[in-house]
Amino acid sequence: DVKVTQSSRYLVKRTGEKVFLECVQDMDHENMFWYRQDPGLGLRLIYFSYDVKMKEKGDIPEGYSVSREKKERFSLILESASTNQTSMYLCASSLSGTGAEQYFGPGTRLTVT
Amino acid sequence: KNEVEQSPQNLTAQEGEFITINCSYSVGISALHWLQQHPGGGIVSLFMLSSGKKKHGRLIATINIQEKHSSLHITASHPRDSAVYICAVRLLDSGYALNFGKGTSLLVTP
Numbered sequence: 001d002v003k004v005t006q007s008s009r010y011l012v013k014r015t016g017e018k019v020f021l022e023c024v025q026d027m028d029h030e031n032m033f034w035y036r037q038d039p040g041l042g043l044r045l046i047y048f049s050y051d052v053k054m055k056e057k058g059d060i061p062e063g064y065s066v067s068r069e070k071k072e073r074f075s076l077i078l079e080s081a082s083t084n085q086t087s088m089y090l091c092a093s094s095l096s097g098t099g100a101e102q103y104f105g106p107g108t109r110l111t112v113t
Numbered sequence: 114k115n116e117v118e119q120s121p122q123n124l125t126a127q128e129g130e131f132i133t134i135n136c137s138y139s140v141g142i143s144a145l146h147w148l149q150q151h152p153g154g155g156i157v158s159l160f161m162l163s164s165g166k167k168k169h170g171r172l173i174a175t176i177n178i179q180e181k182h183s184s185l186h187i188t189a190s191h192p193r194d195s196a197v198y199i200c201a202v203r204l205l206d207s208g209y210a211l212n213f214g215k216g217t218s219l220l221v222t223p
Binding site: 009031033040041042043044045048050058088090092094100101102103104105106107109 | 146148153154155156157158161199201209210211213214215216
């Protein structure tokens with residue numbers, strides 16, 4: 001079974017803090033994704049990575065950066081957290097190829113106060 | 114812009130009812146996914162379709178490429194089917210990324 005894990009299920013941070021969200025997958029997948037999910041808006045892609053050290057911006061990259069130093073790990077970084085980044089963050093991974101199924105992690109509910 | 118529209122947005126059914134959730138999209142796609150999200154957040158992939166029909170247990174997914182439409186059916190619904198069902202498409206020119214519908218929230222009552 002593919003397993004995608006995220007470092008925290010719930011996280012509370014203060015405005016201005018630097019926040020790291022970690023995602024690890026155990027199936028040697030090439031592609032990894034970070035999404036945020038908000039009521040009424042659905043899932044929106046923040047960044048994705050198709051290989052180690054490779055990344056591409058998604059639909060809403062502003063205020064976020066990512067790091068992929070190892071194939072199994074994809075980190076999302078909020079350089080200076082703001083209240084409008086309060087959201088559910090979901091990581092996913094897939095094999096390479098446009099037809100590959102994405103496997104999702106359990107999500108991190110981040111609250112920025 | 115949202116290339117993916119789902120209906121209905123919310124659905125309440127009684128246990129045992131046949132349920133249909135619809136997904137329409139406006140551009141060319143290479144694949145369509147149906148996902149299930151239970152309270153608490155985790156998302157599970159139910160189906161990935163590029164043509165025709167797939168069945169898994171009480172779940173059936175169909176896609177009509179010409180009409181740009183897909184349906185997810187649940188037969189003999191059960192309270193444990195209560196979840197948010199999300200349609201997502203991979204656009205022809207988008208590479209790896211998926212475009213998601215806003216989801217259909219299903220509640221099945223005993």
